[in-house]
Amino acid sequence: MPQSVEKIEAEIIKRITPSPEERKKVETTVKSLLEKVERSIKRYDLNIEPMAVGSIARDTWLPDPDIDIFIAFPLKITLKDMERIGLEIGRDVLEKGERKYAEHPYTHGIVDGFDVDLVPCYKIEKPEQRMTAVDRSPLHQKYVIDHLKEEQKKEVRLLKRFMKGIGVYSAEAKVQGFSGYLTELLVLKYGSFMNVIKSALNWRGGFRIELIPSEKMFEEPLVVIDPIDAQRNVASALSLQNLTTFIHACKEFLKAPRTEFFYPKLPAKLTTQKIAELIKKKGTFFLALVFEAPKVVEDVLYPQLRKCEHSIRTLCIQNGFSVHNSDFEIVGSEAVILFEFEVFELPKVMKHRGPPIWIKNAESFYEKWSADKNAVSKPYVDGEHLVVDILRKWMHVHELVKAHLGELSLGKNINDSIKKRHSILVNEELANEKYADFLSRYLNKKMPWED
Amino acid sequence: MPQSVEKIEAEIIKRITPSPEERKKVETTVKSLLEKVERSIKRYDLNIEPMAVGSIARDTWLPDPDIDIFIAFPLKITLKDMERIGLEIGRDVLEKGERKYAEHPYTHGIVDGFDVDLVPCYKIEKPEQRMTAVDRSPLHQKYVIDHLKEEQKKEVRLLKRFMKGIGVYSAEAKVQGFSGYLTELLVLKYGSFMNVIKSALNWRGGFRIELIPSEKMFEEPLVVIDPIDAQRNVASALSLQNLTTFIHACKEFLKAPRTEFFYPKLPAKLTTQKIAELIKKKGTFFLALVFEAPKVVEDVLYPQLRKCEHSIRTLCIQNGFSVHNSDFEIVGSEAVILFEFEVFELPKVMKHRGPPIWIKNAESFYEKWSADKNAVSKPYVDGEHLVVDILRKWMHVHELVKAHLGELSLGKNINDSIKKRHSILVNEELANEKYADFLSRYLNKKMPWED
Numbered sequence: 001m002p003q004s005v006e007k008i009e010a011e012i013i014k015r016i017t018p019s020p021e022e023r024k025k026v027e028t029t030v031k032s033l034l035e036k037v038e039r040s041i042k043r044y045d046l047n048i049e050p051m052a053v054g055s056i057a058r059d060t061w062l063p064d065p066d067i068d069i070f071i072a073f074p075l076k077i078t079l080k081d082m083e084r085i086g087l088e089i090g091r092d093v094l095e096k097g098e099r100k101y102a103e104h105p106y107t108h109g110i111v112d113g114f115d116v117d118l119v120p121c122y123k124i125e126k127p128e129q130r131m132t133a134v135d136r137s138p139l140h141q142k143y144v145i146d147h148l149k150e151e152q153k154k155e156v157r158l159l160k161r162f163m164k165g166i167g168v169y170s171a172e173a174k175v176q177g178f179s180g181y182l183t184e185l186l187v188l189k190y191g192s193f194m195n196v197i198k199s200a201l202n203w204r205g206g207f208r209i210e211l212i213p214s215e216k217m218f219e220e221p222l223v224v225i226d227p228i229d230a231q232r233n234v235a236s237a238l239s240l241q242n243l244t245t246f247i248h249a250c251k252e253f254l255k256a257p258r259t260e261f262f263y264p265k266l267p268a269k270l271t272t273q274k275i276a277e278l279i280k281k282k283g284t285f286f287l288a289l290v291f292e293a294p295k296v297v298e299d300v301l302y303p304q305l306r307k308c309e310h311s312i313r314t315l316c317i318q319n320g321f322s323v324h325n326s327d328f329e330i331v332g333s334e335a336v337i338l339f340e341f342e343v344f345e346l347p348k349v350m351k352h353r354g355p356p357i358w359i360k361n362a363e364s365f366y367e368k369w370s371a372d373k374n375a376v377s378k379p380y381v382d383g384e385h386l387v388v389d390i391l392r393k394w395m396h397v398h399e400l401v402k403a404h405l406g407e408l409s410l411g412k413n414i415n416d417s418i419k420k421r422h423s424i425l426v427n428e429e430l431a432n433e434k435y436a437d438f439l440s441r442y443l444n445k446k447m448p449w450e451d
Numbered sequence: 452m453p454q455s456v457e458k459i460e461a462e463i464i465k466r467i468t469p470s471p472e473e474r475k476k477v478e479t480t481v482k483s484l485l486e487k488v489e490r491s492i493k494r495y496d497l498n499i500e501p502m503a504v505g506s507i508a509r510d511t512w513l514p515d516p517d518i519d520i521f522i523a524f525p526l527k528i529t530l531k532d533m534e535r536i537g538l539e540i541g542r543d544v545l546e547k548g549e550r551k552y553a554e555h556p557y558t559h560g561i562v563d564g565f566d567v568d569l570v571p572c573y574k575i576e577k578p579e580q581r582m583t584a585v586d587r588s589p590l591h592q593k594y595v596i597d598h599l600k601e602e603q604k605k606e607v608r609l610l611k612r613f614m615k616g617i618g619v620y621s622a623e624a625k626v627q628g629f630s631g632y633l634t635e636l637l638v639l640k641y642g643s644f645m646n647v648i649k650s651a652l653n654w655r656g657g658f659r660i661e662l663i664p665s666e667k668m669f670e671e672p673l674v675v676i677d678p679i680d681a682q683r684n685v686a687s688a689l690s691l692q693n694l695t696t697f698i699h700a701c702k703e704f705l706k707a708p709r710t711e712f713f714y715p716k717l718p719a720k721l722t723t724q725k726i727a728e729l730i731k732k733k734g735t736f737f738l739a740l741v742f743e744a745p746k747v748v749e750d751v752l753y754p755q756l757r758k759c760e761h762s763i764r765t766l767c768i769q770n771g772f773s774v775h776n777s778d779f780e781i782v783g784s785e786a787v788i789l790f791e792f793e794v795f796e797l798p799k800v801m802k803h804r805g806p807p808i809w810i811k812n813a814e815s816f817y818e819k820w821s822a823d824k825n826a827v828s829k830p831y832v833d834g835e836h837l838v839v840d841i842l843r844k845w846m847h848v849h850e851l852v853k854a855h856l857g858e859l860s861l862g863k864n865i866n867d868s869i870k871k872r873h874s875i876l877v878n879e880e881l882a883n884e885k886y887a888d889f890l891s892r893y894l895n896k897k898m899p900w901e902d
Contacts, residue, residue: 203809204807204809205807205809205835240834240835241832241833241834244807244808244809244832244834244835244836245832247808247809248808248813248817248832248837251813251814252817255814281799282798282799282800282827283797283798283799283800283846284798284800285798320793324798324800324801324802325802325833342771342797342798342801342802343794343797346734346793346794347733347734347735347736347775347793348732348733348734349733349734349735349775350775350793351775351776351793356655356656356695357695357698357699358654358655358656358695358698362699362702363702363706366699366703376733377895377896377897378896378897378898378901379898380896380897380898381692381695381696381699381898382692382776383691383692383695384656384691384695385695386699389896395734444828445828445829445831445840446828446829446831447829447830447831447832450829
C-alpha cells in the first residue's frame, strides 16, 4: 500500500541510523584497532600512519558495518616492502586474520563481530602520485568529509539502503553496483535522497555527471567523474542491468512509495515438486552446469562465473540455439550456471552462410563447399551471399555443451575445477532440494520490491 | 570439362545466330504485319505510324523471337483515344488476338508461330515528352541502332543466351532480370560479351554504370543510367538475387568456361518416394500454401506471389520461427508457395520485449503487463529493456499460418483466390506427383550450370 514519502523516510531512517550504543561499540573497536596498529608500526621507524576510512569514518554507515583501516606508507618505500610490512602488521594486529588478494594483498579478520580489513596503501596528496588501486581512497575520504553536510549523512544512508533493497549496492565484482563513495557523490550532486531518485528519471545509458569538468570519454553505462581525479569514472563498476534496475525502481518508487524498496520480501521457496512442474509447463529446456566453486576471493570468482555463463551462451547462440534466460549462483560449495533455452533442438540440415558474392573469399567458399562431405547441397546464391546446406553436427543443445566444455575459455580457475569434476543437469534433474532456493528465485521473475 | 572460351563462343554463336531461312521467315511476317497495320491505320486519318521495335528490329534476336510492333500516335491525341484506337487496330490486325494490360492496354496474338504484341504509344522526340511507359522504346531503339556496330550484334546474342542459361534474362516481373536493352547497353559500354563477363567481377551491390552523366541517386542493386534519359535506371527491374547470380556465374565461367552456362541441364525429376525421403531426412518442416492461381497477366501475378511469400515469411519470423528457405511456383492452374522451416515448434512460454527503460513507454508496458492474464512473470529488467514472460499463442508454425491467412495482405487477387479455396500441405503431403517437378528443383539446390 502506498504511503507518504516522508513517513517512509522517517521509518527507514529510524531503522538505519546507528543507536548511541552501536556507535559506541564501533568507536571502541576502531579506537582499539588503531592503537594496535600504532603499536605494531613502531617496530619499523618508517613514518607509517594508520587511518580509519570508509563509511565508518564518514558517518554514513548502515547497521553491521565493515571496518576499514588503511595503513599509509611514505612513497619512498618500495611496493614489495610495503606489501610485506602491510601483511606483517596485519598478522600482528589480527591474530586469526587471513591474507587476501585484490589487486594487492591485505589482511581480513573479525573483531568484536565486525568484518575488519587492514589495507596497506601509499600516502599521496594528488591522484597522479598513486601507486596502487587503493591509494586514492584517503583523498576520496577527505573530499566527502569536506563537502558532505551533517544533515546529508542520513540522505546517504537512505540511498544506500534503497540500493541495497533493490540489489544494486556495492561495487564489488559480485554485485557490480553503486559504491559507497558513489552514493555520497550522488547526494552531494543532487542534495538529498529524494532528489537523487527524481533525477535518475532523466538518466539513460551513457548518462554523464561531472562533479568537476573532464574531457575524458568513458564507455560505461553511467559516468560520474571523480572530483579528485578527472580521469576516473567512479561508476565504472556499475553494470547496465543494475543501472536500469535503479532507474526503474526510482520511477516506481515515486509512483507508489513503499518500504519494500528498502526491505524487500524474500521470494517464497518452492517445493521440488512445484519446481519440476513449472519447468515442465514452460516447455523450455533447462540445463545447469554444476562444479566445485574455485576457492578464490569473490572479486576473482564472480568475473569468472560471468565469463563462464557468457562463453557457453555464445557457443549455443552461434550454433543456432536461443537462450530464454541464464543465471548463476553459488550453492554451498558448488557453482551452478543455469541456462534456459527457447530453441534447443534443430533439424539435421542447416544453412551455412558464406561471404557476400563480391568478396574475394566467396570463391574459396564456393570451391571448399562444392566438394565437402558435410555439404548436402551445392553452394547457391541467397541474396547477396553464397550459402550451402550442410549437416548440423549438434542437433541438441545438450550434446553441444557436453562436447565443447573442455575447449571453452571459462576463466582459469573454473576451467581447472571443471576438468576435475562437473555435472550437467537438465530439466527435472534440477528439482533438487539443494538448488531449490536458487530455482525459486530464478523461476519467480519480478522486481525485488514486488510480492 | 573446361574448353577454350573461343571454341565455346563459336559453338554458341552457331546455335543462336538466325539462319538465312529463319531471318527470311521473320522478315516476311514483320513486313506483312506492318502492311496490315498500315491498312488499318488508314481508316483514321490521324498520322499514326507503325514500327517494328525490339530485338527483331535491332538484329539482336535469339531463335524463336517475339515480334513487337509499336503503333505511334501524335501527341495531340488523348490517352483515351489512343488506347481505344490502338485496341481497334489490334483487333483488326490480329484476328484471334487478346487484349492485355500492362501499364496500358495492348493486343497479343500468334502469327506464323511467332508471339506478336501490337502496342500503341506516343511518338516523342525527347524522353521528357513521354506520356506512357512504352513511349521511350523507339528512342532506345534509335540509340542502339545508331551505336551498336555490326560485329557487336553477335556479342549481344551471346550475352543474352548466357543470361538465359543462368536464368537472369528478361526484365518481366516473373524473372526480374536483365532486359534486352540492358544487354545491348552493356555490350556498348564494355565492347564485347567477354568484356562484360570480366567487368562484372568488379561489380558489387549498388554498382553504377553511366553511359551519360547523371546526378540522380538510385537504390537498386545495379544502376545503369539510360543514355536517352539521365533520370532513369535501365536496371531497375533487376533483383539482388539475379545480380549476384550473374556475378557468380561470370567468375565461374572465367575459371572454367563450359557450354552449360548457356544451355544448362534440367534438374533430374525425383520420384515422390525420393521426395518424401529427402524431406524426412532433412528434419526441417515443409509447409506449402496451394490455391488457384488468379487469372491475371504475369506482370500482375508474380509481384503478388512474391508479396504473398514475403508476408507469410514475415509473420513466421515475427513469431519466433525461422525459415530455412522459401520459394513458389505455378503448377498447372495452381500457385504453390513453399516454406521450409528451421525452427517450427516453440515452448509455451516466450519472452516479450518492451522498450528501453528510459523511454517514456516503459512505464505503460510495466503497468499493462503487471496485470495481464497472458503474463506468466512480472515484468523484469533485462539489460536496458523491460521484458515479461508471456504465454505463446502459436507453438507450431502450422497453427500460426492457418490462423492468420485470412488477415494477411497477400496481394489483392491472391487474397480473393485464397478466400475461395486453398489448402495447406505439410511435409510428406508434398510428395505428390503434381508437385514433383517443383520439389525436384527446390530440393536440388545448385547453380544452373552445375550437374
